[in-house]
Amino acid sequence: MNIHEYQAREIFRAHGLPVPDSEVVDTPEGAAEAARSLGGRVVIKAQVHAGGRGKAGGVKLAADPEEARDAAGVILGMEIKGLRVRKVLVAPTADIATEAYVGIVMDRVSQRPVMMVSPEGGVDIEEVAETTPEAIFKETIDPRYGLLNHQATRLAYRLFSDPSLARAAAGVLSGLWRAYRSADATLAEVNPLISTSSGEVLAIDAKMNIDDNALFRHPELEAMRDEDAEAPSERRAREAGLSYIKLEGSVACCVNGAGLAMATMDLVKYYGGDPANFLDIGGSSNPDKVVCALEIMAGDPNVRSILFNIFGGITRCDDVANGIVEAMSRLELRVPLTIRLTGTNEEEAVGILGAAGFKADTDMDRAVQRAVRAAGVG
Amino acid sequence: MAIFIGEHTRLVVQGITGRDGSFHARQMRDYGTRLVAGVTPGKGGQTFDGDVPIFNTVADAVEEAGANTSVIYVPASFAADAILESADSGIELIVCITEGIPIADMMRVMPYIEERGCRLVGPNCPGLIVPGICKVGILPGQIVRPGRVGIVSRSGTLTYEVIFQLTSDGIGQSTSIGIGGDPIIGTDFVDCLRAFEEDSQTDGVVIIGEIGGTDEQTAARFVSENMTKPVVGFIAGQTAPPGRRMGHAGAIISGSEGTAAEKTRAFRENGIAVAERPADIVDALHAVL
Numbered sequence: 001m002n003i004h005e006y007q008a009r010e011i012f013r014a015h016g017l018p019v020p021d022s023e024v025v026d027t028p029e030g031a032a033e034a035a036r037s038l039g040g041r042v043v044i045k046a047q048v049h050a051g052g053r054g055k056a057g058g059v060k061l062a063a064d065p066e067e068a069r070d071a072a073g074v075i076l077g078m079e080i081k082g083l084r085v086r087k088v089l090v091a092p093t094a095d096i097a098t099e100a101y102v103g104i105v106m107d108r109v110s111q112r113p114v115m116m117v118s119p120e121g122g123v124d125i126e127e128v129a130e131t132t133p134e135a136i137f138k139e140t141i142d143p144r145y146g147l148l149n150h151q152a153t154r155l156a157y158r159l160f161s162d163p164s165l166a167r168a169a170a171g172v173l174s175g176l177w178r179a180y181r182s183a184d185a186t187l188a189e190v191n192p193l194i195s196t197s198s199g200e201v202l203a204i205d206a207k208m209n210i211d212d213n214a215l216f217r218h219p220e221l222e223a224m225r226d227e228d229a230e231a232p233s234e235r236r237a238r239e240a241g242l243s244y245i246k247l248e249g250s251v252a253c254c255v256n257g258a259g260l261a262m263a264t265m266d267l268v269k270y271y272g273g274d275p276a277n278f279l280d281i282g283g284s285s286n287p288d289k290v291v292c293a294l295e296i297m298a299g300d301p302n303v304r305s306i307l308f309n310i311f312g313g314i315t316r317c318d319d320v321a322n323g324i325v326e327a328m329s330r331l332e333l334r335v336p337l338t339i340r341l342t343g344t345n346e347e348e349a350v351g352i353l354g355a356a357g358f359k360a361d362t363d364m365d366r367a368v369q370r371a372v373r374a375a376g377v378g
Numbered sequence: 379m380a381i382f383i384g385e386h387t388r389l390v391v392q393g394i395t396g397r398d399g400s401f402h403a404r405q406m407r408d409y410g411t412r413l414v415a416g417v418t419p420g421k422g423g424q425t426f427d428g429d430v431p432i433f434n435t436v437a438d439a440v441e442e443a444g445a446n447t448s449v450i451y452v453p454a455s456f457a458a459d460a461i462l463e464s465a466d467s468g469i470e471l472i473v474c475i476t477e478g479i480p481i482a483d484m485m486r487v488m489p490y491i492e493e494r495g496c497r498l499v500g501p502n503c504p505g506l507i508v509p510g511i512c513k514v515g516i517l518p519g520q521i522v523r524p525g526r527v528g529i530v531s532r533s534g535t536l537t538y539e540v541i542f543q544l545t546s547d548g549i550g551q552s553t554s555i556g557i558g559g560d561p562i563i564g565t566d567f568v569d570c571l572r573a574f575e576e577d578s579q580t581d582g583v584v585i586i587g588e589i590g591g592t593d594e595q596t597a598a599r600f601v602s603e604n605m606t607k608p609v610v611g612f613i614a615g616q617t618a619p620p621g622r623r624m625g626h627a628g629a630i631i632s633g634s635e636g637t638a639a640e641k642t643r644a645f646r647e648n649g650i651a652v653a654e655r656p657a658d659i660v661d662a663l664h665a666v667l
Contacts (some may be wrong), residue, residue, distance in 0.1 A: 106481055108561045108591045108628070111488045126633050143485040184482050213627060214480035216455060243625040258559060258625025259533025259588055262614035263656055266638075269617045270655055278618070280625040294473075311535040311542070313504075313518040321656060343538065364539065365657050 001210045002049040006089045007224045009207035012190070015179040017172055017203045022091035031072030032065040034090035037121065041093040044071040049229050050081040051124070058085060061093060086228055094204050097197045100159045101125050102173060103189030103207075104141070104180045113141040115173065117155045123191035146178035160195065168201035169193065183212030183221060225314045233296050242281060242291040249274025250304040250375045252297035254290075256315045257279050262370065273372035276303045283314045290323030291330060298333055305336050305375035309364060312343030322350035325356040338372040340367030380508040380553040381528065381573040381580075382471055382565075387512050390415040390436060390445035390469070392452055392460045394426050395485065397474075399451035399484065402516055403430070406449075411512045415439035436467040449505065449514050450474040457501060458483035465494040472564070473514050474500035481627075484562040491564060498564025502627065504534040504556035517541075517554060525550015527663060528574040530567060530585035532559050532593075532626070536614060540586060540656055547660045552580040559626025561590070567597035570588045575605050582608045584659055584665050585650070587641055589615035590629045594641040602648035608666035610659055611650040613638045 003011075006024040023034035024047065035042045044244045046058030053059050058080050060071035067108040067218060068090060076084045098123035107114040118136045120128050129136055137158040139151040149170075156170035187209040194202050215222045229236055237244030243258065247265075251273040255261035258280045265275035277300065281293055297306050310320050320341065328337075339360040341349045348361060353360045361367040389406065393399035394416025409656040415433055416426045422434035431443060437444045448464040450457055450473065457476040462463050464472045467574060474489075479501050491498050499506065505515010509522040521538060523545040531537040537556050544551065552574075557565050567585060574580045583605075587594035594613065601609050616638040618624050622633040645652045652667060653659040 106485075106561065108593075109596075111562050112485060142489070143482065144489060157627060179523065181482070184480055186481060195640045211481045212623070213454065213478045214482065217480075245619070245622050247619065255535075257533065257535030258629060259531070259536030259586070259614050262538055262588060262618055262624055262629070263536050263539070263612075266614060267655060275617050278622075278624055312539050313521075313538050314516055342542065343521065365655065 001212055001215065001225060002229070003048070003208050003210060003221070003224045004047045004226060005045065005088070005206050006047055006087070006190070009209040011179050011183055012175070012203060012206050013210060015182070016175040017179070017190070017364060018201060019203045019206065020092055020094065022089050024087050024089050025072070026076065026087050027070040028073040028076065031088060031090050032069035035062060035065040035068035038090065038092050041307070042068055042090050043093050044068060045089045045091070046075050046078065046080060046082040046085040047087040047089055048080050048085050049226070050083055052287065053080060056080045056138050083229055085257055091204070094194055094202055095196045095198070096194045098195045099192035100194070101128070101189070101191045102193050103187065103191065104176060104185070106186045107140070110140050112143060115139045115141060115147060115151070115155060115177065117159055117173070120158050125191060141177065146181065147174060149174070155224060164199065165201055172201060172203060184211045184218060185209060185233065186211050188336055233299060236281070236292070237296055240289060242279060242289060242293055244296060245278040246300065247275055247277050247343040248302065249276045250302050250377060251371055252276040252279070252300065252303045252306045252308070253309065254281060255309045255310060256277050256283065260309065260311055264307070264364070267368045268372055271369050271372045273375055273377050276300055285324045287323035290320060292332070294327045298331060298335065303335055304339065305366060305371050306333070307371035308337070308339045308341070309367065310341045312341065312345060316345045317341040317343060317349035318345040318352060321352040321360070325352060328356070338365055338367050338371040338374060342346050380511065381570065381577050382499070382553070382555065383506050383512050383514050384508055385511060385666060387447045387514065388412050388414045388443070388445050388646045390417060390439040390443065390448045390466065390543055392417045392436065392450045392530070394418055394430070394432060395421055396551055397452055400426070402451065404652070406513055409513045410510070411514060415443035415445050426452070436469065438461045440467050440469065445469065447471040447514060448473070450476055452476060458487050461487050461498060462490055465491050465496050469549050470496050472496060472498045473503070473505045474498065475503065475505060475515055477502040479560070481562060485562065487590035488562065499555065500558040500563060501548040502560045503558030504537065506553060506555045508553050509551055515556070517556070521545055522554065523550040526579060526581040528552050528577065528580040529554040530570040530574070530583065531556050532588050532628070533586060533614065533647055536656070537586060540584060541614070543576060543657060543660055544663070549660065551665055552577060559628050561628040567593050568600045571597060571600055571605060571609070575607055580607065580612070582663060584663070585609055585611045587611065587613045588626070588629050589624065589631050589638050590636045592635065598644040598648035601650055608664065609650045609661040610653060611645040612653045612656060612659055613641045613645070615619070633639070
C-alpha cells in the first residue's frame with residue numbers, strides 16, 4: 001500500500017528525522033492560511049500516489065499567502081498520471097546547499113533490506129542507478145540485528161565529509177531504519193535529504209510503501225489508505241476479497257489463481273483481443289464473490305465479452321457453476337459470457353450450467369478464442 | 379527418486395485441526411503420503427481421524443512419530459513462527475502453504491533456516507507432488523501422471539493447467555513443485571533445477587515463471603551453465619501493467635525490472651525453449667525429449 005508524502009512525513013518525524021513543519025490542506029484558502037502561519041516562502045506539493053510530481057506541474061513555489069492560494073488553486077483538481085489531486089502539502093522552502101538521496105528497499109535477491117544512499121539526490125534515483133551507478137552506495141541490513149551504527153556512519157560519510165553533517169546524516173539513516181522496520185515498510189526514502197548553508201541536515205521529502213501482508217497488525221497505517229486513489233471498482237473488489245486490476249481492453253477475465261489469471265490475459269492478447277482486467281477470485285467458490293466479480297466486470301463500460309476460466313483443484317467447479325447461475329439470476333448481463341471449467345467436479349458443473357442454459361467448455365484455448373470473437377475483435 | 383519428497387517422507391501437518399489443514403491432511407493421506415503426525419497446540423494426546431497422533435509441538439512429533447517433513451496450514455500471523463518451530467525441531471523439509479505472511483517476518487525466518495540447514499518450500503505455494511507416490515501440499519492428485527518431466531513454477535492453478543495439458547497428452551511427471559508467489563521464498567528456481575539435473579528419474583524440466591523480480595534470469599543463467607537436460611519455459615504476465623501487484627505479492631514490475639519480455643529474452647538467450655501459450659509447452663517438450 002502506498003501512503004502520501006504528508007503521512008510518511010509524520011511517521012518519519014515520529015522516528016526523530018529532521019522533517020520541517022508542514023501542513024496539508026484541501027482548499028486554496030487553506031493553503032494561504034498555511035503559508036501565513038508557516039511564514040516566508042513556501043512550496044506547494046500535490047499529494048498523489050505518483051512519481052514525477054514536479055515534472056507534471058504538481059509542485060510550485062509561492063512567495064506569500066496570495067501566491068500560495070493561486071498555486072494551490074492550480075494544483076488542486078489537477079490530474080497527475082490519471083490521479084486527481086485532492087490535497088496539497090504546504091511546507092517552508094529550504095535554503096539548499098546539497099541534495100542527497102537516502103532510502104531503504106526490500107531486496108529480493110539478498111532477501112534482506114538494503115539501505116542505499118547517493119550524494120546525487122533530488123533526481124530520479126533509477127536514473128542515477130543507470131547513468132552513474134558508482135554514485136550509489138549500499139549496505140545490506142541483517143534483519144536480526146537491524147542497521148548497525150557503523151553501517152550508518154559508513155554511509156553518512158559517503159554523503160558528507162564534514163563530521164557534523166555526517167553525524168546528523170547517520171542519525172537520519174538510523175531513524176529511517178526504525179521507521180521502515182516499525183511500519184513494516186517495503187520502501188522508505190527521503191529524496192532529497194538536504195544540507196543547508198547554515199549546516200543543518202533536513203528531510204524535505206518523504207516516501208513510504210507498506211507491506212500489504214502486514215496491514216493486519218497496523219490499523220493506524222490501514223487508516224491512512226486513500227480510497228480516492230483507487231478506482232471505485234478496485235475498491236469494491238478489495239472489500240469483497242477479490243484481487244482485481246482494471247485495464248483498458250474489452251475482454252473481461254475471471255480466473256481462480258493469479259498465475260492462471262495472468263496466463264489467461266496473455267492468451268486473450270495472443271488471440272487478438274485485449275484483456276479488460278486482471279481478476280483472481282482465489283480458492284473460494286462463494287457465490288457472493290462470483291456475483292460481485294460479475295457485477296464489477298459487467299460494470300466496466302469497455303467490456304464486450306466476459307470469460308470465466310476456472311481450474312478446479314481446491315476450488316470445486318460445481319461451486320463456481322452454482323455461483324455463476326445464481327449471479328446470472330440476479331444480474332442482467334448485456335455482454336456474452338464464455339465459461340471454461342475443468343478439474344474437480346467438472347461434470348457436475350457442466351450439468352448445473354447446462355440446466356440453466358449455459359454452455360461450458362473444458363479447453364482453455366478454445367474458450368479464450370470464443371471470448372475474443374464474442375468481443376468482436378479477434 | 380524424484381526431488382525433495384518421496385517414499386522416505388514422514389509428514390507432520392502443522393495446523394491439522396484447522397479447516398484447510400484437516401481437509402488437506404486427508405487428501406494427502408488418501409494419495410499415499412505417509413502422514414505420521416499432526417500438531418495443534420493444546421490438542422496434544424488427541425488423534426486425527428482416529429489414528430494420526432496429534433502433538434502440542436513439532437519437537438514431540440519428531441521425537442515420538444519420527445516426522446522429517448512438515449507442511450504448514452496455519453494463519454499468516456502465526457506462520458513464520460510455525461516455520462521457525464519446524465526448523466528448530468530438526469525437520470529437514472518444511473513446506474509452507476500459507477499465503478499473506480508479512481515480508482519482515484520472512485526476512486527474519488530466512489537466516490534461521492539457512493543456519494539450521496533445512497529446506498523451506500514456499501510460503502504461498504501449492505507444495506509438491508510425486509505422481510503415484512507422495513504429495514505434500516494442495517496440488518490435485520487426479521491430474522498428475524507418473525513420468526520423467528520435472529515441473530517447477532511460481533504459480534498454483536497455472537501449474538495445474540500445465541500438468542493437466544501434459545497428462546492429457548501422455549507426458550508424465552517425475553515431480554511437480556510450486557515454489558510460491560511471494561517476493562521472499564525458501565527454495566528458488568535454481569535449487570529445483572539443480573535437483574532435477576541430479577535426479578535420475580527426470581529427463582527434462584518445465585519452468586513456469588511470471589513477472590516480478592529476477593529469479594527467472596538467474597535460473598536461465600544456471601540452465602546454460604550447469605544443465606545438460608533440456609528445459610522448456612513459460613512466463614506469465616506479458617499483458618501485466620507496471621507497478622501493479624498481480625495477485626501474488628511478488629508479481630509486480632518495479633520500474634523497468636521484472637517484465638515478461640525481459641524474462642522471455644533471458645530464457646531464449648540461455649537455451650530454454652519458450653512456449654508462447656501453455657498449450658505450446660507440450661509441443662516444445664516433444665521437440666526436445
